[in-house]
Amino acid sequence: MTVITTPAVALPPANPSAPIKANRRWGTPVAYVVAVIVIGLMLAPVLFIIIGGFRTNAQITTDPSGWPSVWNIGNYLDVLTGGTFWRLVGNSLIAGLATTLGVVLLGLMASYVLARYSFRGRGLLYATFAAGLMFPMTVAITPLYLVVKNLGLMNSLGGVILPQIAFALPTTIIILVPFLRAIPDEIQEAAFIDGCSRLGFFWRMIVPLAMPGVITVGILAFIASWNSYLLPLFILNNDAVFTLPLGVQSFASQYSVDTAKVLAFTSLSMIPALVFFALFERRIVGGLTGAVKG
């Protein structure tokens, strides 16, 4: 958090210096037993939600922890064919993509200046952005709600997107500045000698070269937005603009008697995050570890 130095692009292989022979060993059985138990504990609640969605309410009432006697896909079909789920996914996608785009664009521009321009007040500017790390959204949530209200952005996704961009900027800038600074000066010199303007250099060289850092930052912003709860809770009061987390909660209270359907809805809403995680696992884990490795 406060000690980010270089954005790691991916985890290094477990033991780069270990001889190949050692990698072929299976290791101690204890480790496997522990690993299996832990994974079982980690996945059990997730599986409960997914499998629960295949049961009927009668089954859940009579035997809450049982296996589905008949795998009933009706709950899932209901959710998938109803409009609510897709509207929520759409809203979450819009909020997530807009936040990511905004964070990456604004963060990259500001980081470029902080990394490669020299001017008075640069240190102050950097410190201002870095200070943002000290303020969690919880602290500012009430005035933030008033700012959004005064801008007329209540019940619109824009009212969620703009604050999310703002609160993601500190991390983004702290990750991107060292990244941009590490781009060799020779490239910059060569571009200028060839008559490239500094803004042209930004678009043609910096943006492509900073891609790995940009992707890490973008993924972090997207996941944060996708899972965000407190801000949408304050800003969005109309279910037409609900994002997925709000939608899951309102669905759960609205259909509280229909447990099976709630479980189906919840497990479907978890899928996008899981797929996204599976696709970008290396970058997410790498970004997190890179951020903390002093």
Place this chain on the structure above:
Amino acid sequence: MSVRENTPTRLEVDLANGGDAGTTPVAPTVRRRRSSSGGARVEIAVLVGPALIVFLGFVIFPVVMAAYYGFFSWQGYGPPTDFVGFRNYVTILQDPTFQEALTHNGIIVVLSLVLQGPVAILLALLLNRKLRGQSLIRVLIFVPYVISEVVVGTGWSLMLQTNGAVNGMLENLGLGAFTQDWLSHPDIAIWTLMVIITWKYVGFAVILFLAGLQGIPEELPEAAAIDGASFWQIQRHITLPLLAPTLRIWAFLSIIGALQLFDLVYIIWGQYIASTAGTSTMATYLVANGRNAGNYGYGNAVAVVLFLISLVVALIYQRFVLRRDTEGAITGKGKS
């Protein structure tokens, strides 16, 4: 002549790097002499402007306003006029409900460290050995961390209801005597919360520790093994001390996260049950007594208290624990 302008001297470069909070020791950056001229200023303004406006407008301004509103009794209509000085703060600190919430935060801070720390260290030590399917294990342990708090909260509260899956499973196993009202029994609810928190966030700790372990040179444990040290001796006397910086940073993140805990509690216990079940936190108190009660001035004062407590804890931690790892990082003055 533009070519001449584009190749600055090294001297300018070193001057330009002064006073920067960044600490990465990279080669001095080449900068053009024009940096103080009008053109560069326009570029700087165009590039930094949007980010700065959004940041000041949606982060700094609301934070400052929170401090300001905290001195008023104000229901959110029109500008605040009823200045009450420190009365909101006195009320907060004397309110038993707030004191309970603060106590819960303290318990959560300590239990998070005590429960997640050892478990995560053991798991990381085990997983750091040569294992088949290591990367798959790593991904699966991390799954709860990626799932949103709302999904986690909804799923767990369904499982933990008195007629939910956990009690059902206990009865099926013949352990019916152990069934509990996991969510609303005041002695148990906080432990239920801790189990959920541990489940959700331990993967994050494991991933951090694994990264830290992989930074330890192979040669040290190998040399110790040649000298006859056992696996656990090696972990105790070589690996753990070398992992200490990672542990300290994880503990810092965990403490701050526990102080600001909101989502899980609010989703599972709602705003009202949380205080009777003994799981309310400062942040749920803030939302319940601020916006939901319509007392915006009071809510902002709570936010300020929450922030100051986090800040003091962060500074103390920084002063006494993190000092050797990241000198001055939290106070913003990079030592460079």
